[in-house]
Amino acid sequence: MIIVDILICLVLLAAGVGAMLQRNLVASSVLVGVVSLMVSILFLRIGAPDVAMTEAAIGAGLSTVIFLIAVRRTEEEEQ
Amino acid sequence: MAALDIIGALLVLLGSLFLFLGALGILRMPDLYNRMQTGTKATTLGNMLTLVGLGLLEPAWLPKICLIILFVLITNPLSSHALARAAHRAGYPLAAGSVTDALREDEQAGGIEPGSTACQVRDPGSDPQPEVAE
Amino acid sequence: MVDRVLILAMALAGAGMLLALIRLLRGPNIPSRAVALDVLTLITMPVMVGLAITSGRVIYLDVALVYGILSFLGVISLARYFDQGV
Amino acid sequence: MKQIFSLALLAITGWLLWSLVPYGQATEPGPVSSHYIAHGLQENGGSNLVTSIVVNYRGFDTLGEVTVLFLSVAGAGFVLRRRSGQRRVAPRPSSEFVQTGARMLFAPMVLFGVYIFVHGHLTPGGGFQGGAVIASAVLMLLLADRDHHLPHGFMGWLESLAGFGYVLTGFLGLAIGGSFLANKGVLPLGQWNRLFSAGVIPIIYTLVGLKVGTELSTLLDVMVDSGRDHGEADAHGQKGGAA
Known part of the structure; x- marks a missing residue:
């Protein structure tokens, strides 16, 4: 089981670093969504399904879309 | 061990192999549409x-x-369709070795919404969004 | 025996996650990243259900169900993003 | 250089977290926590202790959270509202497949959101998660078909009614049970692990779910609808709907 934890943590760390270093805003927001997803799996792993469900629904689902819409609006303003 | 358990374990192993191969496919395939095929079907x-x-x-x-x-x-299929479309x-663009582009042929033959393909993106092949200055 | 197979399968799926993340980080354009996100979400659901099986709690399935329903929204909104739709 | 430094910092933090923090520390819970653990199920009748704490013992706090969410959505809607005189360019319509699929999936997704918040006292779900699922269903409809507009009057009415119901439940608890949002004496606690149990918790979660769902849907509608005319040729589709 520890190998699954290590893999998930690797994905989490790589996605977080990528979200920080990425220049493209859309890719960055998608990576933030991936971070939320991995955190949700980790919450499930340590036995907190309530928090995991909130993280999956709001962190990985809705906030990515809200970021995308916000990026779109700022692009429209810039044009 | 019950027979159901053995079948279940085999199915799980096979399915995770497919998941791994699909992820490997999106890493190895040359262009977007090939990636899309392996990444969604497999x-x-x-x-x-x-x-x-x-x-x-x-x-x-x-x-x-x-x-x-x-x-x-x-x-x-809904999201894959929306994405590919x-x-x-x-x-x-398609990969260099591609043979046919059925959707474009369809559109040029007066099928779905003519004139809506190509030359919309400033820099096809890479991210259309310009780099953000520091 | 079954537990070992489950752990092996989840390790395979986790390796697949890592590969998909590499595509998500490298991907030359946004649709490639969207495909990688799709693959990541599709891998996540079996991992969540596998965690539910290994820990033996049926209520973990609800999390996988919620994520399974919401996951495709991200991909659709990405598609609508570069189709000038959002 | 800065990136290398932040990477090194991240690696060190990750290593520290990995090596020092165990999964779940096995300490004795404090007096309040042990009272909740020992008496929570008998006092509330819900099978999910977390929900009992969130909605019952900390019900006032949840009311505050819902109020904060309402205020933030109201502020965002005020900032994002489309200024008069600016018309938006209609986006490209999505394909027929996506529109049909979205219309077909809308009702099951709303039903699933209702399932999540009605079963809040039994499963890890709750009002916020169910509201998020409902808002996602509305968002899917908006993404598929931009000419679709939410009935804002109805949504505002529903949202106010849900908030009013929450406060009313609290005052009913004050009148009958002796404290604000009291669980005792208002409704029978019912049987453990059944749908109709846990006193007022399902009612409160239903109200919270409706409130959060309508608020997030309205926020998403305002965000999607606030696009400006950015001067592109609109060869695809007509001008946007009824302004």
């Missing part, structure tokens, strides 16, 4: 096989797992 099959196998391991949970499979079965309309 992983949908792997997802469903794994879920069915897990459901066979715990037969009491099978209805809920079937609900998950049903939603994946409905929603995944939008990418083609935005003018992302």
Whole structure:
């Protein structure tokens, strides 16, 4: 089981670093969504399904879309 | 060990192999559309096989797992279709060795919305969004 | 035996996650990243259900169900993003 | 250089977290926590202790959270509202397949959101998660078909009614049970692990779910609808709907 934890943590760390270093805003927001997803799996792993469900629904689902819409609006303003 | 357990474990293993191969495919394939094919078909099959196998391991949970499979079965073609369509309309190019482009032929033959392909993206092939200055 | 197979399968799926993340980080254009996100979400659901099986709690399935329903929204909104739709 | 430094910092933090923090520390819970653990199920009748704490013992806090969410959505809607005189360019319509699929999936997704918040006292779900699922269903409809507009009057009415119901439940608890949002004496606690149990918790979660769902849907509608005319040729589709 520890190998699954290590893999998930690797994905989490790589996605977080990528979200920080990425220049493209859309890719960055998608990576933030991936971070939320991995955190949700980790919450499930340590036995907190309530928090995991909130993280999956709001962190990985809705906030990515809200970021995308916000990026779109700022692009429209810039044009 | 019951026969159901063995079948379930085999299905789980096969499905996770498909998931791995699908992920390997999106890393190795040359262009967007090839990636899309391996990344959606193979992983949908792997997802469903794994879920069915897990459901066979715990037969009491099978209805809920079937609900998950049903939603994946409905929603995944939807998102893949929207993605492929939008990418083609935005003018992302096919790989160099591609032979045919059926959707463009369709559109040029007066099918779906003529004149909406290609030359929309400033820099096809890479991210259309300009780099943000520091 | 079954537990070992489950752990092996989840390790395979986790390796697949890592590969998909590499595509998500490298991907030359946004649709490639969207495909990688799709693969990541499709891998996540079996991992969540596998965690539910290994820990033996049926209520973990609800999390996988919620994520399974919401996951395709991200991909659709990405598609609508570069189709000038959002 | 800065990136290398931050990477090194991240690696060190990750290593520290990995090596020093165990999964779940096995300490004795404090007096309040042990009272909740020992008496929570008998006092509330819900099978999910977390929900009992969130909605019952900390019900006032949840009311505050819902109010904060309402205020933030109201502020965002005020900032994002489309200024008069600016018309938006209609986006490209999505394909027929996506529109049909979205219309077909809308009702099951709303039903699933209702399932999540009605079963809040039994499963890890709750009002916020169910509201998020409902808002996602509305968002899917908006993404598929931009000419679709939410009935804002109805949504505002529903949202106000849900908030009013929450406060009313609290005052009913004050009148009958002796404290604000009291669980005792208002409704029978019912049988453990059944749908109709846990006193007022399902009612409160239903109200919270409706409130959060309508608020997030309205926020998403305002965000999607606030696009400006950015001067592109609109060869695809007509001008946007009824302004």
